[in-house]
Amino acid sequence: MRYIALILALVAAPLSAQQVPQSSAEMQLSFVPVVKQAAPAVVNIYAKFMREVQSTPLQSDPFFERFFQNPSATPKPRVQNSLGSGVILSADGIVVSNYHVVGMATDIRVVLNDRREFTARVLLGDEQSDLAILKIDAPDPLPFLRLRDSDSVEVGELALAIGNPFGVGQTVSSGIVSGLARSGGSGGRGHGYFIQTDAPINPGNSGGALVDVAGQLIGVNTSILTRSGGSNGIGFAIPADLVAAFVAQSQEGHEGFGRPWAGINGQPLDTDMAATLGFDRSGGIIISGLHPVSPFLEAGLAVGDVILTVGGQSVNTPSEMIYRMSVAGLGAQADVLFSRQGKEQQVQVALIAAPDDPSRDQLTLPEKSLFPGLTLARINPAVLSELNLPLEAKGVAVIEVGNFAVRAGLRVGDVLMSLNGVTLSHPDQAAQVLSGEVRRIEMSVQRGAQRISMRFRG
Numbered sequence: 177m178r179y180i181a182l183i184l185a186l187v188a189a190p191l192s193a194q195q196v197p198q199s200s201a202e203m204q205l206s207f208v209p210v211v212k213q214a215a216p217a218v219v220n221i222y223a224k225f226m227r228e229v230q231s232t233p234l235q236s237d238p239f240f241e242r243f244f245q246n247p248s249a250t251p252k253p254r255v256q257n258s259l260g261s262g263v264i265l266s267a268d269g270i271v272v273s274n275y276h277v278v279g280m281a282t283d284i285r286v287v288l289n290d291r292r293e294f295t296a297r298v299l300l301g302d303e304q305s306d307l308a309i310l311k312i313d314a315p316d317p318l319p320f321l322r323l324r325d326s327d328s329v330e331v332g333e334l335a336l337a338i339g340n341p342f343g344v345g346q347t348v349s350s351g352i353v354s355g356l357a358r359s360g361g362s363g364g365r366g367h368g369y370f371i372q373t374d375a376p377i378n379p380g381n382s383g384g385a386l387v388d389v390a391g392q393l394i395g396v397n398t399s400i401l402t403r404s405g406g407s408n409g410i411g412f413a414i415p416a417d418l419v420a421a422f423v424a425q426s427q428e429g430h431e432g433f434g435r436p437w438a439g440i441n442g443q444p445l446d447t448d449m450a451a452t453l454g455f456d457r458s459g460g461i462i463i464s465g466l467h468p469v470s471p472f473l474e475a476g477l478a479v480g481d482v483i484l485t486v487g488g489q490s491v492n493t494p495s496e497m498i499y500r501m502s503v504a505g506l507g508a509q510a511d512v513l514f515s516r517q518g519k520e521q522q523v524q525v526a527l528i529a530a531p532d533d534p535s536r537d538q539l540t541l542p543e544k545s546l547f548p549g550l551t552l553a554r555i556n557p558a559v560l561s562e563l564n565l566p567l568e569a570k571g572v573a574v575i576e577v578g579n580f581a582v583r584a585g586l587r588v589g590d591v592l593m594s595l596n597g598v599t600l601s602h603p604d605q606a607a608q609v610l611s612g613e614v615r616r617i618e619m620s621v622q623r624g625a626q627r628i629s630m631r632f633r634g
Contacts (some may be wrong), residue, residue, distance in 0.1 A: 190356045207336060211348050213391040216289045216319040218384055220340040221273055221296075223258040223281035261339035261384030262286060262310065264395060265423060267293075267317035271310040272419050273383030274398055275301050278308050286312050289346060300426040302433035305502075306398050307414060309426040321385060324392035326415035326503075327489065329353060329371060337375035337397055337411065339384025351375030351411075353394075357496055359411060369499035370412040372393045377411035387411040393419070417503045424505070436501040437561050438531035439470025444493050445482055459492055460484045460515065467567045469531055469557060475523045477514060484520070485513040501527055530561035539574060539603045546617065549578020552592070552603040563589045569622060571600045583633060591622040 259275030264270070272285060278284050279390070284296040294312040301308040312318075333353045355372035373386060386395040395413025423553055425433060429467050442461040443449075450458040460482040466473040477483070485493060486500040489508050504510050509524045536553040552572045553559050559573050560566075571593040577586050592600050595609040596618055619630040 189541055194392065206388075207348070210336060210387065210389055210391050211338075214321060214336070214385060214387045215338055215346060215348065217264040217321045218289065218338040218346060219258045219262045219264060219271065220287040220346065220564065221258075221262045221383060221414065222275055223260070223278050224283040225256045225258060225281055226254070247316050257316055259340065259380050260382045261380065261397070263383070263385045263396065264318050264320040264421075264479045265323070265393075266320050266388065267396045269312040269314050269318055270299075270320075270423060270426070271296065271312060272396055272422070273308050273310060274396070275303050275306045275308045278310065279303060279506075286310070288318075298439055300422060300430055300433060300434075302422070304435075305414065305422075305433060307396065307419065307422050307433070309422050321387065321391065321393040323416040323420050324388060324390075324394050326371070326394065326417040329356065329388070331355060334389050335373050335379060335394065336387050337377050337384060338388075339397060341375070341376075341379035341380040343379035344380075349376040352414060352584045354410075357492070369415065369418075369496050370398070371415055373411050373413060375411060392416075395419075403556070415499075421503055421505060433502075434506045434529055435498070435561075436504070436527035437557060438472060438494075438498065438501065439467035439530070439557065439567065440472050440477075441465035441567055442483065442494055442497075455482070455515075455567065456518065459490070461491060461494060461497060465567055467557060468558075471526045471528050472512070475512065477512075477523070478516070480516070482515040483512060484515060486510050530557040532556060532558035539607060540576070541578075541607055541610060544608065544611070545583070546614055547578060547581040547586075550574065550581040550586070550610075551575070551576035551578075552606055554602050555591070565589065565591065565623070566622075571622065572603050572606050585630060587622070587623065591621070592619065593622055593627075594620040 238423045258277055258281065260273060262273035264273045265272055278298060279301045286294045286296045294314060296310040296312045297307045299311050331353050335351055335353050337349045339347065351374040353371060354374050358372045360368040371386065371394065375386065377400050381397050382399065384397045384621060385393055386397055388394050393416050395415050396419055397411060397413050400411045409410050422433060432554060441464045443464065445455065445458050445460050445462045447458045458597055462482050463477060463479050483497065485491060486497055486502055489500055491497040491500060491520055501510060504527055506529055510527055511522060512525045513520060513522045534554065534556055536556055536559055538553040540549060540551045541547055555569055555571065555573050560569060563573055565573065569591050571591040574586055574588055574590040574592065577588055592606055594600055598605060598609055600606055616633050621628045621630060
């Protein structure tokens, strides 16, 4: 790559990040000092999982599954392995990795650059952000990376990706920061806000470090955008600021990440929409709906307002807004700048967790029920947030699906709106209709934006 020659003037202490090489000696510099500093804090992670699999692969085939529908069949547990990377963030053994690498693992081994090996435990994990905080206990202080302020990262900066691709051992690849504020482009993992890089990231790099030329952590590598399965130079890293928020909550004793709840529906205000609605510019998030207990509604915002900044930082997608709220943290107050009918206003919004009120009254249907093991809950803001349901969802939510209900086609996150003509608002109503005495069921289900009607006999 032609920019390799720039390297690395940036590593030399007397040079600033904005300078280019000034002499042949500067052009002969390499990444070696940065790698020597950062590589010892990047670890390999080996995780074991217990997966429940069907006795024959034909049971998961779209065509043949109909011939293997035996509700009483019990999936067999099998051990599966996961390979990835991690980054040590403190001398006492705090490690960050991806949730898809270690989440739900039964055994986690962390192997350091010097080949020392430790057993790790998960302190905090979050599938939505695809981050997990681990702890290893070592007799001596460990090498670690310092976190860099994510808002100071700029497009065009040189960056190194360090990890364990394909299990071949620790590897370093170079590139630049290709983009910032990338939302929802990571191939389905960790929906949110990402740093984009063209430093090659391959399977096994997940959870590894994206560092700058000063050896500071700017992001945790999470995924690539690819059609072939190989690296095409479009990789995504979770910003260090969000990693810092995870570490803080893990040290407070939380096992799951507490994410501030917005309670709004919104979409990016693009050029066409701005012209249609009479706005003089695009950018920001236009509010299309507000939950009755939304903190934004409490602060005075209304449908049709355009959110411009949160905490002094521009937001142009809902994912960016949630990222800014998450970095600020629960219990804080965020300054929100918005536009209403062309006039800008600023308010403070309380960053709160989604209220678990009214009580979800969660229950699991008994063995005598038509769907034993089906777990349902009354919908409240906390349930809406956990299952990523529409704000206007009404009914009872499916929390867990037993063997019988899954055969009927139900999924976690479905909303049961009515059963046999009974409009549902509480799990007790569903339990009564689905008692063992009922043999014919007509069910109305909301799944995302779809409404589905199901009819079957018990």
